Amino acid sequence: MLSFDPDNLSFCTGNYIDGKHIPSNNNQIQVHRPSDGKAYALIPESGIEGVTQAVETAEAKRISSGWSSCSPRQRGAILRRWADLIEEDAVYLGQLEALGSTRPITDVINHEIPFTAEAIRFYAECADKYSGDLLPTRKNSLGMLIPEPYGVVGAITPWNFPLSMASWKCGPALAAGNAVVLKPSELTPFSTLRFAELAVKAGLPTGVLNIVQGSGLRTGSELVKHPLIRKVSFTGSTVTGAQIMSDAGFYGMKPVTLELGGKSPQLVFNDAGNPVDIAQRIARGFIANGGQACVAGTRLIVQRAIAPALLEQLILLCQQCRPGYTWLENSRYSPLIDSRQGNKVQRLIQQSCVEGAEVLAGGKRFEHTEEGWFWQPTLLINVGEDNCAVQEEIFGPVLTVQYFDEIDEGIALAQHDTYGLCAGVHTQSLTTAMRSMQSLNAGTVWVNRYGRSGDFIIPTGGFMGSGIGKDLGRQAFQACQRQKSVLIDF
Numbered sequence: 053m054l055s056f057d058p059d060n061l062s063f064c065t066g067n068y069i070d071g072k073h074i075p076s077n078n079n080q081i082q083v084h085r086p087s088d089g090k091a092y093a094l095i096p097e098s099g100i101e102g103v104t105q106a107v108e109t110a111e112a113k114r115i116s117s118g119w120s121s122c123s124p125r126q127r128g129a130i131l132r133r134w135a136d137l138i139e140e141d142a143v144y145l146g147q148l149e150a151l152g153s154t155r156p157i158t159d160v161i162n163h164e165i166p167f168t169a170e171a172i173r174f175y176a177e178c179a180d181k182y183s184g185d186l187l188p189t190r191k192n193s194l195g196m197l198i199p200e201p202y203g204v205v206g207a208i209t210p211w212n213f214p215l216s217m218a219s220w221k222c223g224p225a226l227a228a229g230n231a232v233v234l235k236p237s238e239l240t241p242f243s244t245l246r247f248a249e250l251a252v253k254a255g256l257p258t259g260v261l262n263i264v265q266g267s268g269l270r271t272g273s274e275l276v277k278h279p280l281i282r283k284v285s286f287t288g289s290t291v292t293g294a295q296i297m298s299d300a301g302f303y304g305m306k307p308v309t310l311e312l313g314g315k316s317p318q319l320v321f322n323d324a325g326n327p328v329d330i331a332q333r334i335a336r337g338f339i340a341n342g343g344q345a346c347v348a349g350t351r352l353i354v355q356r357a358i359a360p361a362l363l364e365q366l367i368l369l370c371q372q373c374r375p376g377y378t379w380l381e382n383s384r385y386s387p388l389i390d391s392r393q394g395n396k397v398q399r400l401i402q403q404s405c406v407e408g409a410e411v412l413a414g415g416k417r418f419e420h421t422e423e424g425w426f427w428q429p430t431l432l433i434n435v436g437e438d439n440c441a442v443q444e445e446i447f448g449p450v451l452t453v454q455y456f457d458e459i460d461e462g463i464a465l466a467q468h469d470t471y472g473l474c475a476g477v478h479t480q481s482l483t484t485a486m487r488s489m490q491s492l493n494a495g496t497v498w499v500n501r502y503g504r505s506g507d508f509i510i511p512t513g514g515f516m517g518s519g520i521g522k523d524l525g526r527q528a529f530q531a532c533q534r535q536k537s538v539l540i541d542f
């Protein structure tokens with residue numbers, strides 16, 4: 053039985069620094085449950101003071117504990133134990149995640165927790181698998197490229213997948229010998245505290261992973277600017293990513309990994325296969341987590357002949373979604389994170405209709421969910437390329453539909469002026485798939501599927517406004533190391 057009582061869960065709320073939960077007298081920020089809007093806890097605004105304490109502790113402890121200098125295999129062993137503890141703690145950790153985020157408990161237990169543990173395990177394996185290089189130089193000299201940790205990595209995570217995002221940031225950074233100070237979103241702050249506590253239980257030296265709470269503007273930006281932060285890893289909106297990149301450049305020329313927004317196309321050709329199966333893939337791509345995923349496939353670009361059958365199936369799938377509190381075992385459909393996000397979804401749909409769009413399914417909030425923001429999966433037709441629902445990242449369960457006749461016309465429609473995160477291509481023709489894959493301006497192209505698998509070896513990250521660098525894969529591990537060139541004469 054996975055259901056739980058959200059009013060009877062106890063948890064820590066302050067910062068987590070040097071292996072200790074630090075209660076605060078400075079609790080200023082109210083945290084709300086997305087499912088029913090109830091304010092259920094307060095967190096501190098850590099600001100420069102909390103950030104300084106966390107970062108200075110991290111820098112001191114990564115050196116004094118030997119974390120940065122110990123054998124990579126030792127680091128790997130601790131990360132493996134951490135992954136085991138995450139799985140053992142699945143029920144409590146899962147409840148914390150489901151309580152405060154948009155993820156229903158069954159989904160968290162079946163997907164989020166195993167994925168979080170596996171991401172940590174993947175980086176445990178990376179710890180001693182990648183070496184530097186010996187470089188061909190003159191006689192009587194030896195050239196080397198030696199990877200080494202940066203020092204303290206500043207990580208900032210969003211509210212849509214709090215635990216996975218924390219594992220994507222902490223796994224590679226810690227495996228590479230860095231310390232980490234992480235600021236979770238102020239909207240979903242608690243599961244990350246437990247995640248860090250489990251790392252220490254697994255043997256991570258205290259102080260090497262610290263969590264600071266607070267808003268992006270007053271705490272996140274101080275983290276980016278702190279002089280002892282040597283690298284920044286961020287997932288969130290493109291606007292905030294640009295601000296972070298500017299701050300990281302101005303305050304110490306820090307390298308950044310930025311996983312940002314998207315407006316990803318799902319390109320369906322007439323030969324894609326059975327419309328019932330294709331509709332399932334398309335629907336998962338824009339409905340999962342209430343459409344609140346950077347990779348959500350929110351633009352359907354469909355070839356004319358298959359369109360009627362596909363839309364018929366999509367309407368049915370939209371109508372099958374039912375809202376439910378995230379703490380109930382039978383709930384499958386996510387609420388929007390808060391009223392601000394709800395108002396954004398509502399405003400963009402209304403504006404899209406003013407610009408000529410027509411609602412084919414959904415288009416409004418579910419009835420009788422006044423406390424939380426459960427939005428009906430929405431299909432918008434009659435949208436031109438300039439329509440705001442095609443141009444802007446809505447971050448809700450909204451799919452725009454555009455038609456095409458010729459292959460090149462479809463590929464052209466799939467391109468976006470701002471974003472280049474992902475694209476889905478659905479076709480049985482190898483030639484069409486390859487032509488689309490080569491032409492699409494997207495950091496990831498999925499063919500005959502939509503969405504990530506459990507293959508952590510495949511990196512993720514966007515082009516253009518969708519970001520810089522990669523999360524996951526060995527690329528994320530290597531991006532947590534700087535390269536020192538050495539030339540020895542003998």
Ligand code: NDP
Nearest residue numbers: 209210236237238267268272273288289292312313346447
């Ligand atoms: P943000 O990008 O503003 O927030 C993401 C994280 O960055 C949060 O932890 C936030 O803190 C922090 N942050 C905000 N401003 C700064 C700053 N100047 N310096 C350092 N850290 C900062 O996203 P929002 O939550 O405001 O959501 C707005 C829109 O962003 C959504 O509608 C969606 O379109 C997009 N988005 C995209 C995500 C993705 O996965 N690519 C994830 C989340 C949102 P805090 O929340 O505590 O203020």
